Amino acid sequence: MVLMQDYTSYDLYNPTESHKMLRDSVRGFVKSEIEPQALKHDREERFNLSLFKKLGELGLLGITVSEDYGGAGMDALSSVIVHEELSASDPGLCLSYLAHAMLCVNNCAVNASKEQKERFLPKLCSGEWIGAMAMSEAHIGTDVLGMSTTGVEEKDYWVVNGQKMWITNGCVDDDGTPADCVWVYARTGTIKGRAEISTFLIEKGFKGYSVGQKIRDKTGMRASNTAELVFDQVKVPKSNMVGKPGDSSLHMMRNLQLERLTLAAMSLGIARRSLEVMNRYASERHAFGKPLKDFGQIQRYIGDSYAEYMAARAYVYETARKLKLDQYGQRLDSDGVKLVATTMGKNVADRAMQVLGGYGYVGEYVVERLWRDAKLLEIGGGTLEAHQKNITLDLGKNPEVLLR
Ligand SMILES: Cc1cc2nc3c(=O)[nH]c(=O)nc-3n(C[C@H](O)[C@H](O)[C@H](O)COP(=O)(O)OP(=O)(O)OC[C@H]3O[C@@H](n4cnc5c(N)ncnc54)[C@H](O)[C@@H]3O)c2cc1C
Numbered sequence: 001m002v003l004m005q006d007y008t009s010y011d012l013y014n015p016t017e018s019h020k021m022l023r024d025s026v027r028g029f030v031k032s033e034i035e036p037q038a039l040k041h042d043r044e045e046r047f048n049l050s051l052f053k054k055l056g057e058l059g060l061l062g063i064t065v066s067e068d069y070g071g072a073g074m075d076a077l078s079s080v081i082v083h084e085e086l087s088a089s090d091p092g093l094c095l096s097y098l099a100h101a102m103l104c105v106n107n108c109a110v111n112a113s114k115e116q117k118e119r120f121l122p123k124l125c126s127g128e129w130i131g132a133m134a135m136s137e138a139h140i141g142t143d144v145l146g147m148s149t150t151g152v153e154e155k156d157y158w159v160v161n162g163q164k165m166w167i168t169n170g171c172v173d174d175d176g177t178p179a180d181c182v183w184v185y186a187r188t189g190t191i192k193g194r195a196e197i198s199t200f201l202i203e204k205g206f207k208g209y210s211v212g213q214k215i216r217d218k219t220g221m222r223a224s225n226t227a228e229l230v231f232d233q234v235k236v237p238k239s240n241m242v243g244k245p246g247d248s249s250l251h252m253m254r255n256l257q258l259e260r261l262t263l264a265a266m267s268l269g270i271a272r273r274s275l276e277v278m279n280r281y282a283s284e285r286h287a288f289g290k291p292l293k294d295f296g297q298i299q300r301y302i303g304d305s306y307a308e309y310m311a312a313r314a315y316v317y318e319t320a321r322k323l324k325l326d327q328y329g330q331r332l333d334s335d336g337v338k339l340v341a342t343t344m345g346k347n348v349a350d351r352a353m354q355v356l357g358g359y360g361y362v363g364e365y366v367v368e369r370l371w372r373d374a375k376l377l378e379i380g381g382g383t384l385e386a387h388q389k390n391i392t393l394d395l396g397k398n399p400e401v402l403l404r
Contacts, residue, residue, distance in 0.1 A: 012314065012318065012321070013313070018074070018078075019081060022074070022078055022081055022082070026058075026060070026081065026082055026085040029058060030085055030086060033051060033054065034086065034089045034090050034093060035089045035090070037051065038093070038369070039363050039364075039366075039369065041090075041093070041223040042090075042092055042222045042223050045216060046174070047093075047172065052096060052097070052130070053127035055097060056126045056127025057127070059071075059072040060082055060097070060101065061101050061105065061124065061125050061126070062105055062109070062124065063101055064101075064258075064325055065109040065121055066109065069109065069117050069118065069121035069122055070121055070125035070126060071105075071109065071121065071125050075320075075323075075325070076261060076320045076323040077323075079101070079106075079320075080265040080320040083098060083263075083265035084265045084266070084268045084269040084272070085269065086269065087266035087267075087268070087269030088269035088270070088272050088273040091220070091266055091269070091370065091374075092220070092221045093224065094269070095168055095224040095376070096168060096223075098168075098259070098266070099131070099132055099133060099168035100124070100130060102255070102258055102262050103255065103259060104131030104132055104169075104182070105121065105125065105131055106325065107183050107251060107254075108131075109121060109325075110254055110255065110325055111247075111254065112201070113242070113243075115239070116242065120181060120201060123181075124181065128180075129180035130169055130172050130180050131169065131180065131181045131183070132167050132168060132169040132170050132179040132182045133167070133182070134164035134170070135164070135252075136164065136165050137162070137163060137164055137165050138163065138228075141166075142382075145197065146195070148162055149164060149187065150186055150187050150188070151188045151198055151200060151241075153188070156237070157236055157238060158188075158235075158238065158240075158241060159233055159234065160202065160231045160234045161232065161233060161234070162186060163212060163231070164228065164231075166228075167226065167228070167229050168224055168226055169224070169225060170182070170211060170226065170227025171225050174214060176211045176214075177211070178204050178209060181202070181203055182202045183200075183201060184201075185197050185198075186198060186200060188245045191246060197248035197249060198241060198243075198248055199242040202231070202234060202236060202240070203240070207235065208231060208235075209229070209231055209232075210229070210230050210232070211227050211228070211229060212228035214226070214227050218376075219375060220369070220371075220372030220375060221373050222372075253329075254328045256331070256381070257328065257331060258325060258334070259381045260335060260337065260381055261323060261337060261338070263342065263377050263380065263381045264312070264316050264338045264341035264377075265316055265320075266345075267312070267342045267345030267374065267377050268309070268313050268316060268341060268345070270348070271305070271308075271309040271341075272309065273370060274305070274351070274352035274367050274371075275302070275305055275309060277352050277356070277365065278301065278305070278355040282298050301351040301352075301355050302351075304351070305347070305352075308347070309344060311340075312337070312340050312341040312344045312345075315333075315337050316337045316341055319333040319336070331394060332391060332394040332401065335382065335394075336387070336391060338377075338382065338387055339387040339388065339391065341377075342378045343378060345374045346371070346377070346378060349371040349374045352367040352370075353367050
């Protein structure tokens with residue numbers, strides 16, 4: 001039985017002491033180590049590999065992984081806290097973190113065999129290995145079953161052929177060094193007229209696995225590396241297939257929920273920082289003899305941003321609280337939070353630039369970088385249109401959820 005006083009004192013954003021300590025420690029690390037390098041790495045389009053590895057020392061790289069495999073054994077809400085805090089300073093570095101800790105490491109922790117977890121997770125959790133996830137290709141993104149990368153079974157291995165596009169952490173430097181471990185989706189056959197997709201763990205050093213190109217000149221997220229990966233007759237041991245042929249849809253369904261939730265959390269970080277900047281500036285800057293915050297139009301930017309941020313934040317944390325990492329069927333709200341939070345984050349960053357006028361347009365005041373980074377979150381990990389489609393489909397099947 002929950003008592004009245006228990007529920008009114010409940011802190012949605014830091015529900016336990018461990019969550020609060022996690023937030024404080026990430027916030028401290030962001031202030032001392034991440035913030036000072038963020039603008040420089042964005043400008044130089046460079047991934048800060050040595051700083052990234054320090055996230056392993058803090059126990060963040062395997063945040064959702066059991067301690068048995070070197071992880072922190074924490075929950076979905078903890079990963080939301082980390083993404084929100086990192087993204088308030090450096091969304092580019094945070095995107096690399098998401099690709100590693102959510103798309104590769106959590107995928108492995110939830111879906112791989114015990115033997116695979118023992119082999120891969122300790123190195124991924126410590127930061128000795130950098131991980132990535134490769135689903136998208138040059139000609140397909142949303143229409144994932146249309147992928148053309150193939151896996152063909154031969155003797156005691158699989159042969160993987162194809163090219164993957166837009167892979168975060170696909171390369172770890174500017175010299176063509178590929179990720180140490182890539183969670184790769186490939187077509188291995190056809191079931192009932194639909195593509196059968198299977199999952200392979202491909203390791204650096206496998207012959208035929210290489211970086212095609214580092215993708216340059218992105219609008220934002222420039223501190224994370226994005227690459228094209230090439231798989232040319234790569235012989236993958238059978239022990240590196242995750243599950244059995246055709247299991248990828250299960251892997252995708254489980255992991256996309258956490259991916260979308262944490263991408264939404266990144267938008268919260270962007271919005272919070274943008275609000276901090278515009279709020280301070282509107283008090284300090286004067287025009288026509290009074291502070292900007294006394295003008296009604298500026299109040300509208302700040303007021304709307306705060307209310308929209310708080311609404312999205314409550315939805316994100318409420319969804320995180322309930323999300324079970326090893327289950328699927330929770331897509332309605334993981335798509336819901338990403339749909340609402342990403343556009344909110346982009347709009348709040350845009351309003352912050354507007355409030356700052358010319359200063360908002362230069363790097364020193366941070367919001368121009370956040371504004372550029374915010375856009376990706378409406379595209380990556382599922383486009384707005386994909387979320388609208390999924391939500392409509394799910395509500396059509398289960399209209400009773402509206403009466404919860
Ligand atoms: C910086 C960056 C990092 C990324 N990192 C990764 C990564 O680590 N791993 C990975 O696998 N991928 C990654 N991606 C790829 C990303 O997930 C895809 O870009 C995204 O899924 C959209 O796919 P697409 O670009 O092929 O667009 P498309 O799917 O071709 O979509 C183009 C447009 O058509 C719309 N559209 C498509 N189908 C429909 C439909 N049925 N109804 C209505 N509208 C539709 C879309 O919503 C969109 O507006 C990354 C992309 C970027 C830019």
